Amino acid sequence: MTITRVLKQAALATALAGTSLAAIADDYHIGVTVPSADHGWTAGLLWWAQRATEDLAEKYDDVTFTVLSASSGTAQVSDVEDLMIRDIDALVILPHNPATLQQVISEAYESGIYTVVVDRELEEPSQDVFLAGDNPGLGEVAARYMAEELGGEGDILVLEGPSIPINTQRVEAFNAVMADYPGINILDSQTTDWNPQQALSVTEDLLGSNSQVDAIWAGDDDVLIAALRAVEENERDDVQLIVGGGGSQRVIEMIRDDHPVVRGTVTYPPNMIASAIALAVHGVKGEQLGNMYHGVPSRVILAADLITADNVEDFYEPDAAY
Amino acid sequence: MNDATNPNSPGQSGLQRLRRLPINATLLAPLLALLILFVLSSFASEYFLNARNITNVLRQVSYTGIIAIGMTFVIIAGGIDLSVGSMVALVGVLLLYVVNAIADPIQAVLLGMLAAVVAGSLFGLFNGLLVTRGRMAAFVVTLATMSIFRSLALYLTDAGEVTTRNPLFSSIGGGYLFGIPIPVWAFFGLALAAHVLLAHTPFGRHVCAVGANSQVARYSGIRVERVVLSTFIIAGICVGLSAIMLSSRLNSVSPSDAGYFYELDAIAAVVIGGTALSGGRGSVWGTVIGALILGIINNMLNLTGVSPYLQGLVKGAVILLAVLLQYRRTG
Structure with missing residues (x-):
């Protein structure tokens, strides 16, 4: 018994940089799975998932992740099949x-298994909690901010x-707000797939075909960075404002440093995964949230917050990957 | 295989005795790697030998494994097919369209499966014709069709996932027969058929001959073009089968996601299995072992909770190790 145990540990220690072995004595095992980092937002997601699991594992010694x-x-x-084999509770x-x-x-x-689905909703709900950002809100808040900034x-x-x-929800909400401002004219609406390289070339093309552009709504902060580069390289002084979405630390730093063009973005925070993991801890233990008279709510929608120079410090997290 | 074994002589060395086993030397190395990995995994995780885990791994492996079997033929004949992953997505989309278009559930599933195999073989034919009649390198042709197939799948669906409400469809890939998932039956059944085709028929010998030296093969009366074309059609049929299993297991197809990087997993399985990337020789069982090795690595990394950032590194290292071991043994 002990020999196999030692062998096991030795095999693990030598072959792999394992992170969690101690699942034996613990009461709750929570499995987390996210898309791998294919763009900035998903990189932030994994960073926050690891940060939250470290924080929470320290706080609760009866939970492993x-x-x-x-x-x-x-x-x-x-991944989900493999997690189920490992007897996850959530x-x-x-x-x-x-x-x-x-x-x-x-x-x-x-x-x-106590199931928390994050960000992308299933057609047939199969979860205890659904947690997401506010997609229509992201478009709406961005549109109001831009309309005000542009007068x-x-x-x-x-x-x-x-x-x-x-994406459709965001853009439709954006357009619905802009419909109230007859002075604002949407010159063109093109897809970038939230991919910085594609965003760079699309913005270059659009700037080339439109001689006067007052503002750009990028919808995503990585796209914002790419669009800004296209504007700078083409020396387009007519562009006074670029608004993003998501809340990346690079853009937050720009707002903090009073960038002349990048003055605001709207959150769609990758740390929603961290909140989802925290909810799962409460949910799997059957606890209530704070002083609420109920258990964990079945739907949680995080607010789309506008970040400007006024409140930028609240969102500043220099170590975060996004 | 070792058909011509010498009659037993009393003074045989251990090596000679080993050679008498119905495995040839090229198969021995990957098999050894698989065994080592298997033992290592059972020590590394207490969950590994769990019966449910083993059937899960086999099912996870079967989608790329089925494709890797088709790829084995293409590679032995001296070609390569990079389009298989995209083809899975396109065939999967077409399959679900057929399933959704027909009201009777049984008919829908049967005709859908037929359509998937026919579509796969037609796309394979298209690749093969471009290579043989168009006289272009297989790498270039399938690089282009990889892009074309993915693009068509995205265009047909507007990049949205296709699902079905057919009540029977999900029981193909999600179902079990005698406790073993149906995709696993398909994988091993196909492997058996492919092994017979490759190792015990004139066609199989022609595939090897064409890959070893197409000029010599041509002079000895083999219709080289036809053989090469057939290997691409075989790859396409395998893609059709894989698309059936994958999309029915998921009860949906995502045109951007289905078959993503399958071509690389399939090629890796073929190479780990001892098939020469330059063509001319190889075995179906080797490919099956290669696919199993890849699947077990993935599973073990997940079960032991290796940092997600490091998983690619471990996987790559094991692939290198398996191939290195193989060249040491056979070289």
Whole structure:
């Protein structure tokens, strides 16, 4: 018994830089799976997942965590299967693509695992808690801020994300607000897939075909950085304002340093995964939140906050990966 | 395989005795690697030998494993097919369209499966014709079609996931037969058929001959173009089968996600399995072992909770190690 135990530990220690072995004595094991870092936001997601699991593991000695990241939806299906083998009590998942993960999340949920789905909603709800950012809110807050900054008048470009539902929600809400401002003219609305390289070339093309642009809504902070570079390289002094989305530390630092063009962004925080993990801890233990008279709510939508020079310090986290 | 074994002589050395086993030397190295990995994994995680875990790993492996079997033929004949991953997405989308278009659930599933295999073989035919008639390098042709197939899948679906409400469909890839998942049956059934085709038929010998030296093969009367074309069609049929298993397991297809990087996993499985990337020789069982090795690595990393940032490194190192071991043994 002890020999196998020693062998096990030795095999692990030599072969792998393992992070969690101590799952034996603990009462609750929480599995976390997120898409791997293919752009800034997802990199932030993994950083925050690891940060939250470290913090919470320190705080609660009866809870252990396993964090996995998957490069595709099908790989994430395997991750969930593997986590289920490891007897997890709770699953926190930000699904790559909801339909691909639907089946396996249902299997986990129906087997009695406390399930928290983050950001991307399943068609057939199979979870205890759904937690997400406010996608329509992101578009709405950005649009109001831009309209006010521009004094209700100007020509703007919109850089959209990939054609997935959350992008549509953001852009529709943005356009709905802008419809109230007849002085604002949306010159063009193009997709960048939230990919900085594509954003750079799309912005260059759009700047080339529009001689007067007052502002750009980038919708994502990595896209904002790319758009800003295109504006600077083309020496376009007509662009007075670029607004992003997400809340990356690079953009937050720009706002903090009083950047002339980048003065505001709207949160869609990757640390939503951290809150989701914290909720899962309460949920799996059957605890209540603070002084609430109920257990963990079944839907939690985080606010879309406007970050400007006035409140930038509240969002400044210099170590974060996004 | 070792068909022509010498009659037993009393003074045989251990090595000779080993050679009498129905495994050839190239297969021995990957098999050894698989065994070492298996033992290591059972020590590294208490969950590894769990029956459910083993069936999970086998199922996870089967999607790329099925494709790797098709890839084995293409690579032995001296080609390569980079388009298989994108083809999974496109075939999967077409398959779900057929399943959703037909009202009767049984008919829908049967015709959908037929459509997937037909579509896969047609796309394989397309690749093969470009390589043989178009006289272009397989690498270039399939690099182009990789882009074309993915793009078509995205265009057809507007990049959205396709799902189905057919009640029977998900029981193909999600179902079990005698306690073993159906995709695993498909994988091993296909492997058996492919092994017979490769090792025990004139066609299999022609595939090897073409890959070893296509000029010599041509002079000895083999219709080289036809053989090469057939290998691409075989790869396409395997893609069709894989798409059926994958999309029915998930009950959906994501055009941007399905088959993502499958070509690399398939090629890795083939190479780990001892098939020469330059063509001419190789075995189906080697590929099956290669696919299992890759699957167990993934599973072990997940079960032991290795840092997600380090998983790629460990996987790459094990691939290098497996191939290195193999060249030491066979070289």
